[in-house]
Amino acid sequence: MNYLVVVAHPDDEVLGAGATMYRLAQKGHIVNVCILSGEVTARNYRPSTSELSEDVDKSLNLLGVNRIIKGEFPNIEFNTVNHLHLVQFIEKAIEETNSEVVFTHHPADLNNDHLHTSLACQAAVRLFQRRPEITSFKELFFMEVPSATEWGLNKSMNQFNPNAFVEVGEEAIDKKIEALSMYRGVMRPYPHPRSVEALKGLAAYRGGQAGMVYAESFESVFRRGI
Numbered sequence: 001m002n003y004l005v006v007v008a009h010p011d012d013e014v015l016g017a018g019a020t021m022y023r024l025a026q027k028g029h030i031v032n033v034c035i036l037s038g039e040v041t042a043r044n045y046r047p048s049t050s051e052l053s054e055d056v057d058k059s060l061n062l063l064g065v066n067r068i069i070k071g072e073f074p075n076i077e078f079n080t081v082n083h084l085h086l087v088q089f090i091e092k093a094i095e096e097t098n099s100e101v102v103f104t105h106h107p108a109d110l111n112n113d114h115l116h117t118s119l120a121c122q123a124a125v126r127l128f129q130r131r132p133e134i135t136s137f138k139e140l141f142f143m144e145v146p147s148a149t150e151w152g153l154n155k156s157m158n159q160f161n162p163n164a165f166v167e168v169g170e171e172a173i174d175k176k177i178e179a180l181s182m183y184r185g186v187m188r189p190y191p192h193p194r195s196v197e198a199l200k201g202l203a204a205y206r207g208g209q210a211g212m213v214y215a216e217s218f219e220s221v222f223r224r225g226i
Contacts (some may be wrong), residue, residue: 002135004099005143006034006090006112009075010056011183015194016143017103018063018176019168019203020216025064032092033060034115036078036086038070047061047184059182063175069093091127098135106142106160106219118142125222134186138225141218144151146193146202162217165210173203173214177197 003015003024015019023030035056041048046052060068061205071089073081075198094102104121121140122219127136141164144150149160168176177196181187190197200214 001101002030002032002097002099003101003103004034004094004097004149006104007036007095008078008105008111009037010035010052010101011038011059011180011186012105012114012148014063014147014176014183015147015199016105016145016181017021017216018179019172019214020103020166020218021065022063022172022175022179023166023168026067028214030066030097031064031100032067032069032093032097032099032134033065034069034071034090036071036073036074036089037113038072040075044185046181048067051184055183062179062182069096076111076113081116083116083120083123086116087123090120090124093125094127095131098168100135100138101141102137102139103141103143103218105110105145106149106152108152108157108159109145109148110153111145111148114148116147122222131173136224138223139220140203140222141220143216143218146198150193155182160219162206162219163219164214164218165206165212166218167169167210167212167215168203173200176203178202 015105105118128137203214206217
């Protein structure tokens with residue numbers, strides 16, 4: 001099975017699905033990552049461009065990611081980008097990776113780039129309907145990204161509501177934390193949601209919800225087949 005994780009910024013992919021990516025790769029599935037704002041020029045504590053590129057590669061190689069696709073869309077300015085350009089970039093990534101399942105942001109995330117990434121993904125996954133030669137699409141998942149999803153304060157929007165859980169175990173959670181730690185300036189001390197304690201606690205809580213030993217949770221929003 002070919003999986004694609006589409007995110008706005010470097011580290012979003014690890015925060016949202018790092019342990020799941022690791023487990024999928026271990027089982028022989030192909031996992032690819034598409035990062036729309038590959039250089040995040042507006043980020044606080046941002047390392048140099050070469051250091052950031054090195055961090056991305058080291059982090060995702062640790063998790064077993066097959067390919068990393070980086071865009072150059074402006075950080076925290078996706079609302080100024082032509083929606084079609086975002087959609088077409090994601091469509092190209094889906095086509096090039098023969099992706100059957102896509103993970104992306106929840107549209108109610110506080111971060112505005114996450115919203116526009118999610119909206120563009122929702123449009124892009126319909127590519128198979130227009131292009132019969134494209135690999136048949138199976139499922140779209142929304143992720144929860146700590147420090148963004150829980151801050152979705154606009155209650156007029158549907159909040160993240162997990163209905164799919166992936167048991168990852170403690171080893172995969174430790175790999176997720178190790179991979180995130182490879183991003184310079186991203187981890188924070190507890191009780192920040194990007195701390196070791198918070199990330200492990202969230203995985204324990206999600207696991208407890210579903211009777212699993214550590215889990216990452218997702219919202220399945222479109223599925224074809226059973």
